[in-house]
Amino acid sequence: MEIKQNSAEASGLTQDNEEKLDYERRVAGIEKQIRILDQEIRKLELIEKLAKEKEEKENSSAQGEKEDTDRKTKKTSRRKFIKQGTRLVVGMMLGAEIIGDNKNMRKVPAPPTEKKSPEKTLEEEIEDCRKIIKNEKFEEILKNPRLVSALYYSQQAIENMAPPHESRTQKVIWSLHSLITKEFRDNYIQYLKNLVKEQISHRYWLNLHVQSLPLDKISFGKDIEENHQDAIDLFIEEGSPIRSMSGGIVVLAENGWKKDDKLSTSSAFGGNTIIIFSPYDESFYRYAHMEEAKVGAGTVLSRGEQIGTVGHTGINASKKGHGRHLHLEINKYDRKNEKIVPCSVVDLKNKLETLLKRIKR
Structure with missing residues (x-):
């Protein structure tokens, strides 16, 4: 359909x-x-x-009082x-933007994605992350994609990474997840909320609940449950713009995926990926297989802003005939049950269809 x-x-x-x-x-x-x-x-x-x-x-030194x-x-x-x-x-x-309907907006260049030095081993990275968690250095989290991923994935997804690990990256994420306490996760989410509040107006905060479509055209394919239970693939031409469904802050942005290097990104299957946290409902939006991420971690943005372009990065998406789509996930923090809950593929489809109807009115 x-x-x-x-x-x-x-x-x-x-x-x-x-x-x-x-x-x-x-x-x-x-x-x-x-x-x-x-x-x-x-x-x-x-x-x-x-x-x-x-x-x-x-002035307290009483020298050059007048000059001071x-x-x-x-x-x-x-x-x-x-x-x-x-x-x-x-x-x-x-005034210029509102009055000049035919003028293009001045684009603000996205901050570059920070690259980790190649000589740094995963063992060192795990130890660094342990220190971040122990000392609650939340300002360091967004510099570490694998720690961000450990905080993003649901319990079921983490269990699927159990030994034997498919990759060394999975080993890192699986190892870190067991160190994350409820208190640490709560404080991390509050830290993200504070970052957003510091950079936006009150009016913008009140409009965070409003969402928009991630693509200009939505195509679900024939069988939405064939490939994923907790994600949805949206088919469209490569190079098409991808836009943020919600306002919030970018917690992960990766551009360096390489087919022959499983450590080039935090997910060898996701490829070039962006994760955006929405403070409105404490949800994380994940966009994968991107050709290019156009924003960097720590960027606060509005719904509808372009964050990247559709591509075919990732182990499976890079195979012949497997590209030309956006992989979308939404994970929500369930405070009551103290866990990350993924949005099912059916709920994702319903959410997108609801947004389509709103726009067509």
């Missing part, structure tokens, strides 16, 4: 729906740029605070000018 977002049965959307989606994407882009500028303002405010503390120490005062006035004026100028740019940018 194939469902298309398209009144002409080819593009997947009517002209009105396309305009609606385009408007939503432009708004999402504006919000992203505002968040980036807000971060720069906060950096300037921090610099101003540190400079003020330094100047107070200098003049210098303070000059620095404060300069910082004030920069911050006011930044806010002015935000206002001008908002």
Whole structure:
């Protein structure tokens, strides 16, 4: 069965729906740029605070009192000018984007994906992760894709990785999972929520429940349960844009998959993969087999933002005739039962069909 977002049965959307989606994407882009500028303002405010503390120490020495005062006035004026100028740019940018319907949004380059040095062994990585867990260094988690994966997978998925392991990567993830306590997972999720809150407006936070489709066209194939029970394959041409279904923070973004290197990514089968955490319902969205990830770990984004392109990376997807699709998973944290629960393939299909109906109205 194939469902298309398209009144002409080819593009997947009517002209009105396309305009609606385009408007939503432009708004999402504006919000992203505002968040980036807000971060720069906060950096300037921090610099101003540190400079003020330094100047107070200098003044306490009673040397060059008048010069210190003049210098303070000059620095404060300069910082004030920069911050006011930044806010002015935000206002001008908002006006230009809303009024100029025919103008393209200015793209903000995605941060590069951090690469691990090749000489670092998995044994060292396991030990590093143990220290992160023991000392609760949450700021270090997003730098370690295999620890992120251990926190992402459901109990059933972890059990499927039990010895004998199919790969050394599975050994790492399986070993780390047993070290993760409920308290550590709760604090990790709260840490992610705080990161998002620090970078978004209150209005944006209230709209986190709104979702959008990951692709411009949705095709489920003939038998959705043939390949996966807790994931769904969405068929589309390679190179097609992949967009975030929800607002949130990128916790994993990998671009370095190599066919002859099972350690090149945290999942040899997933290939180039992105995982996004949604603070609204504490769910993790996983997009796999990507040709390219266009955002980096730690990026806070809005629903509808492009995160990558469809490809055929991963052991199975790279085989002849197995590409041309996006592998989608959603895992939700069940606080009551203290475990990660995967969304079934049937529920995934129903969710996507509901989004299709909403857009077609």
